[in-house]
Amino acid sequence: MKLEIPRLEAPISGPEAIAQVLKEQAATPLAFAPWGKPDTIHDVNFKIAHNDAYIFLHYTVREDEILARYSRHNEPVYTDSCVEFFIIFDGEENYYNFEFNSLGTCLSANGPDREKRASQSVEQLSKIKTQTKIQRLNGQESPRFEWQLSIQLPIELFGNSQLSKLSGKNARANFYKCGDDLSKPHFLSWNNIETPQPDFHQPPYFGEVVFL
Template sequence: MQQLNIFSLPLGPGIGDIDQVSKALSKIERHQIQFVCWPEFGYQPDVAFAIAYNGTNILLKYFVEESAITAIHRATNGPVYKDSCVEFFIAFNNEEEYYNLEFNCAGSCHIGFGGERENRIEVPVDLVKQIKYQASFHTGHNSGSDLIKWELSLIIPISVFQFHQFTSFENIWCRINFYKCGDDLPQPHYLSWSKIYSTIPNFHLPEFFGKALFAEDIKINQA
């Protein structure tokens, strides 16, 4: 089972500036989303994430390199998993229920809550829209590569987690997993950070979530 510490990022008054958050997240440790749990879907893009927090916000950035991208589904709480999609699932403490936060490469978001894959409760659109995001794209044509690189930076406020009454993330334990998928891409794929053991693709298996703690401050590499 994967484990990590989610450190506090001391950004001061810049916490609401998505550009500053994106630059800061590029300077901290990255974690690979590397497990291809279903060999029949063997395509493996290069995917990593950096995560931190600052009081009442989760700060998350994905770094992706893949052969094709789409961002067709732009409505909030739409089926963004069909596009070039990254996902973040989190269950607080030892609770069975968890939140699934899903984002396509353009920043469109779907959030649900519940204890299983079916019958999930959608988080209201007005709360989902409180998430700040920044998406960027780069082609590899100048280096002779056909791969597309894209990054997605996110400021996820504590208010999004509407079924919990937290005032801060500090010292909270959680169970988490991170994913990359693209159901309708030319090469469908399903990658996870914490390995899943299932006969068919299914990210909604909290028994395979990793563990994490919202810990104390991290020092940013200024290089």
């Protein structure tokens, strides 16, 4: 799959403005469940843009259960209700993973594979700005929630890539939703993954992205 990431001309003052600025952009669904259809329905999509200095991401998630235990960066947020963004820039060996629970807590590292990874420092991750909105959709009936996460990701966190700007850059990436410790675990992706066991650390299955 291929995704073109538009460059924004209008300024964004912070994560609270991302959803409004991206309002007219079409949402991209996480349509694949590589390791079996989840027992409950998860409706997940994202929007993405950049302004050379930042990547702007906005996730919208609808699901029956929310788990949000971790509030300190680099804790295992993938066991909570979690959305993720993995990317590797063309010509590079190391890819970056950014994983966020519904509180905006981030786990991030970079390296060539799952095992050989260097964690981003808490100081670095504190430069990421996020805003979360959570609402209950169906009153007192069976639980159904929507949560939205807006993310302002500075390019300085791609330190090994030495980026001066994003325009014109080609990369490969994937976008995910998971919840390892939910009562009904699930794994969703933008680009399909063909491995026997759940594993998001699969650069060969990343899709093509182009920063316009």
